[in-house]
Amino acid sequence: MLTSVLTDELPRVLADPLRARIVEALAGEELCPCHLVAMTGARQTNISNHLRVLLQAGVVEAEPAGRYTYYRLRPEALAELARHYAALAERAGLTPRRRRPCS
C-alpha cells in the first residue's frame, strides 16, 4: 500500500497536543513566538522547535518582520487533510456492509 504525506506526515505533525494548540491559536490571527510562549506557558526553545516542524510540513508560513517573526496558518494544508478524512468517512458510510470471507 502506498503511503503519502497526507496519511503519514501531516497527521503526525498535527497530532502533538502543543502543536495542536499552536495551530488553533494561529487560526485566528498571526502571532510571534513570544505570543505563543505567553499563551501556552511553554519555553521559547520548545515553541521554536514546534514551529520549525510545522513550517517544514507546510502547515504554517513565517514572515520575518524586523526583530520579530510572524507566523500564519496555511489553510490549504488543513483543508486538504479535512477532505481526506471526510472522503474516508463518506466511503465507509456509503459502502454496504460487505464482508470478505476468512481464508
Added chain:
Amino acid sequence: MLTSVLTDELPRVLADPLRARIVEALAGEELCPCHLVAMTGARQTNISNHLRVLLQAGVVEAEPAGRYTYYRLRPEALAELARHYAALAERAGLTPRRRRPCS
C-alpha cells in the same frame, strides 16, 4: 486552553502509519484481523494492539462472529475530525491578517 479528545486523542490515534493503513482498508469493507495481517504484513499481535487502540478511541467497532471478529469503521469519528480541520482552515482563510503587537 482547554484540550479535547478531538484535538488530542483522535489525531494521535490516526497519526500512526500502520493505523492509517488499517483505517483506509476498513473504509471499504469489514475485515478480520487475519485479513489485515495478510494485507499489511504486520504480525497478528501488532494488528491486535492497533485495533484495540482504534477501538478505545471510537474509530472502529468490533463484532465477534464465531471464531472471527469483524471490524468496521465508525464514520462519525472521521467525519467529526474532518469538520474540525475544515473549520480551522475556514477560520484561518476568512480572518483578515490581524496582527497582535509584540509587547
Added chain:
DNA sequence: CGGTTCAATCAGCCAATGCTGACATCAGTT
C-alpha cells in the same frame, strides 16, 4: 475429548521524539 486456528493480553526491548539548557544570531537601541 484432543488438535487446530484465530484473537487478545502481557512484559520487555528499543527507536522516535518531545523537552530542556546552553549557546549563537540578528535587529534595534543608547
Added chain:
DNA sequence: AACTGATGTCAGCATTGGCTGATTGAACCG
C-alpha cells in the same frame, strides 16, 4: 560599540509508544 531582547540551533536527557515473543483463551473440527 555595547547592550538588550527576540529567535533559532544544537546536544543530551527522558518519556512515549510501537514492535515482538510467549502465553492464554475461545471457537471450530476431527
